Amino acid sequence: MQTRSLIAGLGLLATAALPGQADARDFTVASWGGNYQDAQRDVYFTPFAEQQGGIRVLEETYLGGLAQIKAMVETGNVTWDVLMIERSDLIVGCDEGLLEELDWDAVGGEDKLVEQAVHPCGAGNVVVSTGFAYDPARVTDAPKDYADFWNVEKWPGKRGLRGIPKSTLELALIADGVPLDQVYEVLGTPEGLDRAFAKMDELKPHIQFWEAGAQPVEWLAAGDVVMSTAYNGRIALAREEGRDLAFVWNDHTYSMDSWAIVADTPNKELAMEFIKFANTAEPQTEFPTRIPYGPTNKEAIERLDPAKSEMLPAGDNMESALFIDEQFWADNVDRITERWNAWIAQ
Secondary structure (H helix, E strand, O other): OOEEEEEEHHHOOEOOOOOOOOOOOOEEEEEOOHHHHHHHHHHHHHHHHHHOOOEEEEEEEOOOOOHHHHHHHHHOOOOOOEEEEEHHHHHHHHHOOOEOOOOOOOOOOHHHEOHHHEEOOEEEEEEEEEEEEEOOOOOOOOOOOHHHHHOOOOOOOOEEEEOOOOOOHHHHHHHOOOOHHHHHHHHOOHHHHHHHHHHHHHHHHHEEEEOOOOHHHHHHHHOOOOEEEEEHHHHHHHHHOOOOOEEEEEEEEEEEEEEEEEOOOOOHHHHHHHHHHHOOHHHHHHHHHHOOOEOOEHHHHHHOOHHHOOOOOOHHHHOOEEEOOHHHHHHHHHHHHHHHHHHHHO
């Protein structure tokens, strides 16, 4: 993995060591790269380096999963300190001892963040929503919910769906009338799983599965699909670029990217300081102005400009939303994915 960037706050070349860590290497943060990490650099990395007196912060690009983290911990060669990680990997990494447990007093306290952001090994920092989008120029009678998304008689044409069972089977149950607060209770039963796949059967001839987050925007722009599930940030950026795409928030699903600390890092105390900084309202209020995803700090949510929060998973947009239960998927992903793959192959 190649180091992407070097931040030398205040132009100093000091190492990222606290007292008692004189021999520690430079403080290193890993995240998702691209515009996402560019925004993090401006909002989190550089201001934190300056706050710490001009420490040096190295950046790496993280591609997801736990293999690289596991290799670091097992070989005793931990070269990352803090990383932004998906909830599912956070849960498994914590259970396997690959991530440090947070001292929540040291990182600013649990009460500053929304409830879902608090995890023993991670602090939720970015809220990412998946709803569905369409082009109003091609769809004049606006669909309003997932029952409409499934209605191919009234709205004929292809539907874009992410090609994995997680967050897709939930939508099938929602489309079939299951209340949001009962989705995982139903999906956790054999009858409920059958019900979800039966609903998927109805739409299967019309589905075009996507893998990359850019595909729904491309397909909608080209007219390849009539509607598609999509990340709210992708649609928001497309709108800023002049594409007239509508996004349906009703019954959207959402998840969180979290800051976590790699186990056995020599910079553990500094990593806690970084997460404490990232948990505060100021940077979390600024970040959505760069990338249209939601904050987890309660004060930051209140500070959001209503005129700019139309495409953010915050405020009124969260009134009808399902938080993806990553623990459910950690416990059930293998058996459900096996059935999913068999269903795809039919």
